[in-house]
Amino acid sequence: MMASAGDMDTGSVLLAEKVTALSDPAAYPEFTAAVTAVETHFSWVFLTDGFAYKLKKPLRTEDMDFTSLAGRTRNCEREVYLNRRLAPDVYLGVVDLMATEDGRLRLFGSGRVVDRLVRMRRLAEDDCLEIRLKRGLVASEDVARLARGLAGFLTSQPPLGPVSPVGLRHEINTSLLDLAVACDGCFEQAVRRVTARLLAFLEYRSDMPGRDRLVDGHGDLRPEHVFLGPPLRIIDCLEFSDALRRRDPVDELAALGMECERLGGAWIGPVLLEAYGKAAGVFPPAGLCAFYRGLRALVRARIAVRHLMEEPIRAPERWPRQAAEYLRLADRAAAELTVPSGRRPSSSAAL
Known part of the structure; x- marks a missing residue:
């Protein structure tokens, strides 16, 4: 069973707000013509032209606790470390989701960190x-x-x-x-x-x-x-x-x-x-x-x-x-x- 919790540690920025912002091509540091948002059991994955960004849902189960920013950050860092064993050039690192001074959510610029995402190189579908x-x-x-x-x-x-x-x-x-x-x-x-x-x-x-x-x-x-x-x-x-x-x-x-x-x-x-x-x-x-x-x-x-x-x-x-x-x-x-x-x-x- 899973439990969900609010994002009090991120200044009350709701998951839905993050998903909406990250579905906009303007949220990314590189140019992308489009963004495809894919919901999984534990995450939202945002596919740009060349990259994939994974946002953890604020969930808690018997095996994990993603209800705090610190918990999600630890998990992101662990995911990158472990997956580099079998895909070293795919897992590029962990990036900040920022709330900028004008109230927008972006993966670049300055502002307050409201979440962390795993950044991956997007792989060719034909290789899957x-x-x-x-x-x-x-x-x-x-x-x-x-x-x-x-x-x-x-x-x-x-x-x-x-x-x-x-x-x-x-x-x-x-x-x-x-x-x-x-x-x-x-x-x-x-x-x-x-x-x-x-x-x-x-x-x-x-x-x-x-x-x-x-x-x-x-x-x-x-x-x-x-x-x-x-x-x-x-x-x-x-x-x-x-x-x-x-x-x-x-x-x-x-x-x-x-x-x-x-x-x-x-x-x-x-x-x-x-x-x-x-x-x-x-x-x-x-x-x-x-x-x-x-x-x-x-x-x-x-x-x-x-x-x-x-x-x-x-x-x-x-x-x-x-x-x-x-x-x-x-x-x-x-x-x-x-x-x-x-x-x-x-x-x-x-x-």
Whole structure:
């Protein structure tokens, strides 16, 4: 659940006023013929001819607090720092939104700082993996190059310790709770089938979890965040929570493969994993990959239905449909999992 708060620290300049001002080309230091404003879950993004500017919403959740200017500033700085690991030439820095003496809001000139924004170089839409997938323009070599880039990044990160079965079990059970009651219980049967298989695999597979697999990764690998280039760039890592960004590399790869499957590119996951194994010298077990594909699809379904708990609800017809799509992927992945014959999760492994 999200809570919103006023901007008392910014001199009572409301979010709506900032959005209106930043939708005007005159607000920017460089010339731009037009500005496109795009609302996301946590931000407003303003696309000029050559750049993108991200304004954080004054929200608070269990993982973050953007209700103060100081909190949003820290997050902006953290976003730039972390994303420069995979897109060093894209994240240009943090800029001030100023209230000038004539009462206008501008990203240049002198005045009172009322907010901070992340400034990014705008990337070519034709390089985006999601766009290329939808157009049928992704080749095996594109995926192999992506795998090599991810291998270089993920294997360079220091190990942070073993994956926690307790943490994974919590993700599964939280998803079960949220989804079983969503949309008047229409997902309950599928959710219980998926979670039972995931919990059984988690309890009985000796290679799950492994040792020293957690790294400080991307945390939100999706086709819309991958720009094939060249050069390869991956943007929008999950910057607001260190805990959620710490993943098994297999988890990261499986999540990306699952998202490609949702867009019609089911072939990409296996090619990605094979190429990653060759580059990293470690081939992830098939069962482990299926487990993480199922888990990430289940979590994405949970995130979709949580949008229905917001006030106001944006695009209310979208979220049940999206949840159903992810649940189908979770069910498909969970069906690939096997556990010893006749074994069932113990009562401590499930709700």
